[in-house]
Amino acid sequence: GAGVSQTPSNKVTEKGKYVELRCDPISGHTALYWYRQSLGQGPEFLIYFQGTGAADDSGLPNDRFFAVRPEGSVSTLKIQRTERGDSAVYLCASSLPGLAREQFFGPGTRLTVL
Amino acid sequence: AQSVSQHNHHVILSEAASLELGCNYSYGGTVNLFWYVQYPGQHLQLLLKYFSGDPLVKGIKGFEAEFIKSKFSFNLRKPSVQWSDTAEYFCALFRGSQGNLIFGKGTKLSVKP
Structure with missing residues (x-):
């Protein structure tokens, strides 16, 4: 079956621009997670959705970052006024409902801010 | 604060050598631990997981991990790497x-043929 998909695979933008990153989870997975992975680091949690609502957004670094999941399926991570420090691989994962379920990861979007 | 530490940054082994990768955690609640693997050019995949019960967990591709509560550790092992x-x-x-x-x-694990 289809796994988690993310688009675009690569995004190059200029400092100060706005970007949107998309995640399409596995069908039937109600939980969706966004992580950010910088070079030489493990993935760091950003935000977690259960259905349409953000159950935990404590990992978002500041108010330039925002994510939505309006219909409980596809999610979009939005970054305003991008900074060079935002350059990283943004990972999306999804899972079935329930605690400590296996999270299935997508291939990620590599964001480069020039 | 909750944290996970992996002390080995890069491990280089020859084929057939045994592997042990260290993992220590800090967490005050119920412990659920995972090992994920990322092959070159691929996305993260689950190797194995520990929820409760038998502290020795077997995963895919011959990997296993042992949860030692007293040491706050969950080391990954494989007897013979490829x-x-x-x-x-x-x-x-x-x-x-x-x-x-x-x-x-x-x-990062590099296995020399």
């Missing part, structure tokens, strides 16, 4: 109250 095990390995702790994973920095 060139195809070349990858980056991440230990992760499930933060039950929040629903997300806390990852270590990863260990």
Whole structure:
């Protein structure tokens, strides 16, 4: 079956621009997670959705970052006024409902801010 | 604070050598631990997981891990590595109250043929 998909695979933008990153989870997975992975680091949690609502957004670094999941399926991570420090691989994962379920990861979007 | 530490940044082994990658965690709640692997050019995949019960957990591709509560450790082992095990390995702790994973920095494993 289809796994988690993310688009675009690569995004190059200029400092100060706005970007949107998309995640399409596995069908039937109600939980969706966004992580950010910088070079030489493990993935760091950003935000977690259960259905349409953000159950935990404590990992978002500041108010330039925002994510939505309006219909409980596809999610979009939005970054305003991008900074060079935002350059990283943004990972999306999804899972079935329930605690400590296996999270299935997508291939990620590599964001480069020039 | 909750955290996961992987002390080995890069491990280089010859084929057929035994492998042990260290993982230590800090967490005051119920412990659920995972090892994920990322092969070159591929996305993160689950190797194995520990929820409760038998502290020795077996995963895919001959990997196993042992949960030692007294040492706050969850080390990954494989008795005989293959060139195809070349990858980056991440230990992760499930933060039950929040629903997300806390990852270590990863260990890059290079296996020489």
